[in-house]
Amino acid sequence: MNTCLFRTTLIVAxxxxxxxxxxxxxxxxxxxxxxxxxxxxxxxxxAPSASPAQAPAPPATVxxxxxxxxxxxxxxxxxxxxxxxxxxxxxxxxxxxWSMFLSADALVKAVMIGLAFASLxxxxxxxxxxxxxxxxxxxxxxxxxxxGDARSLAEAQFALGAKDSVLSSLLAAAMRxxxxxxxxxxxxxxxxxxxxxxxxxxxxxARRIRxxxxxxxxxxxxxxxxxxxxxxxxxxxxxxGISKSQTTNLAVVAPGIAEALLATAFGLVAAIPAVIxxxxxxxxxKGYLELVARSSGAAARLLSxxxxxxxxxxxxxxxxx
Numbered sequence: 001m002n003t004c005l006f007r008t009t010l011i012v013a014x015x016x017x018x019x020x021x022x023x024x025x026x027x028x029x030x031x032x033x034x035x036x037x038x039x040x041x042x043x044x045x046x047a048p049s050a051s052p053a054q055a056p057a058p059p060a061t062v063x064x065x066x067x068x069x070x071x072x073x074x075x076x077x078x079x080x081x082x083x084x085x086x087x088x089x090x091x092x093x094x095x096x097x098w099s100m101f102l103s104a105d106a107l108v109k110a111v112m113i114g115l116a117f118a119s120l121x122x123x124x125x126x127x128x129x130x131x132x133x134x135x136x137x138x139x140x141x142x143x144x145x146x147x148g149d150a151r152s153l154a155e156a157q158f159a160l161g162a163k164d165s166v167l168s169s170l171l172a173a174a175m176r177x178x179x180x181x182x183x184x185x186x187x188x189x190x191x192x193x194x195x196x197x198x199x200x201x202x203x204x205x206a207r208r209i210r211x212x213x214x215x216x217x218x219x220x221x222x223x224x225x226x227x228x229x230x231x232x233x234x235x236x237x238x239x240x241g242i243s244k245s246q247t248t249n250l251a252v253v254a255p256g257i258a259e260a261l262l263a264t265a266f267g268l269v270a271a272i273p274a275v276i277x278x279x280x281x282x283x284x285x286k287g288y289l290e291l292v293a294r295s296s297g298a299a300a301r302l303l304s305x306x307x308x309x310x311x312x313x314x315x316x317x318x319x320x321x
Contacts, residue, residue: 097262104259105237111230115266118219122274125212133284136165136209140291143167144298152309153178153302166205166292170299173197178306187307194303198296205292209285213278220274227267234260 101112143165150156153175160168177194184190238256 100259100262108230108234108263111263112266115270119270126277129281137288152306167295169201170295174299174303202292216274216278220271223267223271227264230263231260
């Protein structure tokens with residue numbers, strides 16, 4: 001009986017101690033679950049009788065306060081898009097003709113320089129031939145007007161004076177042939193030889209006035225193909241660069257292709273004005289050569305009059321009198 005009573009008393013005491021220990025443990029864990037105080041407020045001082053488990057954890061509080069704020073994903077994406085847009089705009093601004101020329105291949109640069117020089121030659125010929133043709137046409141028309149009323153080769157030469165023109169050369173050739181053929185009664189032979197001299201003078205004048213036209217025709221015919229050669233070479237180098245970089249991004253491919261197409265643009269800039277200028281001067285030259293032909297006819301007519309006058313004043317006419 002005593003043993004059973006002791007056991008019962010011991011069990012009741014243990015249960016009582018357990019029931020008293022449960023509230024104490026709940027009170028000890030409650031301060032740890034509370035949120036950490038702000039840095040600006042002083043931490044509460046622990047009671048001297050509190051156990052180490054009841055004291056607050058300052059390392060966790062300091063780490064939570066000093067930890068950097070997490071970056072905002074939307075702000076990061078916006079900044080990345082803005083920087084990408086700025087880089088794209090900068091890249092587009094860099095694709096100017098001068099920058100593309102500087103970054104082009106050496107052979108493509110040589111093609112562009114050659115085509116630019118050809119364009120310079122074209123415009124130089126245009127200015128020079130425009131001045132030359134306008135002057136010679138005006139001079140020849142004025143000379144034809146002066147000899148319109150002349151009755152002989154000597155009178156025509158006197159009207160022209162010492163001016164150097166194709167008409168003066170024709171008149172001088174006619175007088176030389178008449179002087180060399182003095183004493184020959186065949187007028188047809190004299191006129192035939194004079195016509196041969198006139199034809200040589202006209203051909204020489206045509207060659208002189210067409211000087212530079214062949215160069216214009218060459219530039220107009222070959223410049224597009226030279227520019228196309230530079231384009232093919234540049235695109236070939238672009239594809240080689242694509243294979244090395246192993247990317248087909250348009251931002252990587254576009255500059256090389258743009259540099260290659262710039263050579264074609266240079267070719268067209270050199271060819272189109274050359275063709276237009278050549279066709280213009282072909283028409284103007286044709287009109288000038290028609291004036292030269294008129295001058296040749298005028299010289300032939302004056303020679304024929306002089307030959308007829310020699311027969312009128314010759315021995316046959318005196319015998320008839």
